[in-house]
Amino acid sequence: MNDKELRARLIERLTADGHLRTGPWREAVSAVPRHEFLREGFFREVDGSTPTAWTPVMPDDPRWPAACYDDVSLVTQIAGTIVPGDVRGEIMRAPTSSSTLPGLVVRMLEDLQVDAGHRVLEIGTGTGYSTALLCHRLGNDSVTSVEVDENVSTRARTALGHCGFAPDLIVGDGLAGHRAGAPYDRVIATCGLLTIPRELIEQTRPGGIVLIPLCGWLYSSELARLTVHQDGTASGRLLGGQISFMLARPHLPPPLGLLPDLDDGDERPAVLGPDALDDWTTRFVAQLAAPRAQHVTLTREDRTEHLFLDVDTGARAMLREHHGRWTVRQNGPSRLWDAVEAHLTRWRDAGAPPLEEFEITLTSEQPTITWPGR
Structure with missing residues (x-):
């Protein structure tokens, strides 16, 4: 297949999956060649590798053309500086930039509700593919x-x-927006955020829309769409869909460092075990109670233990299973697992409403997120 045929196939798939919903964005996907934004190659995960290894796929690889039009995310940078052309063989480092799967790109652009004449601020240029789609449309x-x-x-x-x-391309901290070009009608972030920076709200005109992937360090994330009001506040809803983005670099979790004494603290029977967080929605709700807690699985004395740790405050909770029952030992300035259990219990008592029914109110950088019946 040539690239036009591959684009047509991609459009068919995105339309069938419900991501590509309107004519103007369909025309943009048809017009913009994604492969042009992957000319320097991408990394493919090595099957079965533990820890994850990556190997480069360059334009001279027979797999490259079709892969550029698969509805998958393609890693384009590793460890902050390494690009596919730098590697021969395999590399075991963390990805730091990617070309997001087209289905999510166009879904977000559709959800942004842009119209002719709108001015858009994009946080995170990446390969430039989503930027190109915006340029074609606007x-x-x-x-x-x-x-x-x-x-x-x-x-x-x-x-x-x-x-x-x-377009106007700026090198800088996207979390600060770009005040020189404000106000904007629409703001969209293509990286995960723990909070919603006030700068992005202040640089959006009243009535404008901000679309943010809202995340936490338990790694459940959802799209939040907010409308900015005349008084500088904003409100909206989660859109659902279990999306996933790399976190903005300033919002990455800190190193765990030297672990504290894990046997110190107050112990009690746990109402919920860590397996409750295997479910994406439940994990997102738990994350609202402990947005800066990291989850680490440890093996000690031939048993698996689950540590939830807030590095900044030192609060921690260690969960252990014994004869089919969980206990939790907590220490630090707050009781992390108490907060998680209480939050999840309130949500379940309200009937466990889906994330699409959650409402967001923003008066500072930390949004208030509630659900029906809370």
Whole structure:
């Protein structure tokens, strides 16, 4: 298949899956060649590798053309600086930039509810593919995109130029927005955020929309769409769908460091075990109670233990199973597992409403998220 045929196949799939819903975005996906934004290759996960290993796939690889139009995310940078052309063989480091799966890209653009004449601020340029779709729909002068990584931004600028697009590309901290171009009608973030920066709200005109992947360190994330009000507050809903994005670099969790004495603290029977968090929705609700807690699985004395630790405050909860029952030992300035259990109990008592029914109110950077009956 040539690239036009691959694009047509992608459009069919995104339409069938319900991500691509309107004509203008269908025209944009048809017009913008995703492969042009992957000319420097991408990394493919090595099957069965533990820890995860990555191997480069370059444009001369027979797999490359079709893979560019698969509805999957493609890793384009590892460890903050390493690109596919730097690697021969395999590498075992964490991904730091990617080309998001097209289905999620177009779903977010549809959910952004843009219209002709709108000016859009994009947080996280990445490869530039979503930026190009915005430019095709709205025109170069209506699109500003901010990228923290200068090298990533430079590669995106080159790819956008090859496709005939010239938006305003800024190298800087996207969480601060770009005040010089404000106010914007729409703001969209293509990275996960723990909080919603006030700058993004302040740079959006009243009535404008901010679309944010809202995350936590338990790694359940959901799209939040908020409308900005005249008084500087914002409100909206979660959109559901179990989306996943790399966290914005300033919002990455801190290193765990030297673990504390895990046998110290107050112990009690646990109402809920850590297996309750295997479910995406339940984990998101738990995360609202402990957004900065990290979950670590440990093996000690031939048994598996689950540590929930807030590095900044030192609060921690260690859960252990004994004869089919869980206990929790907690220490620090707050009781993490008490908060998680209480939050989940209130949610379940309300009938466990789906995330799409959750309401968001924002008066500071930390949003207040509630559900019906709470």
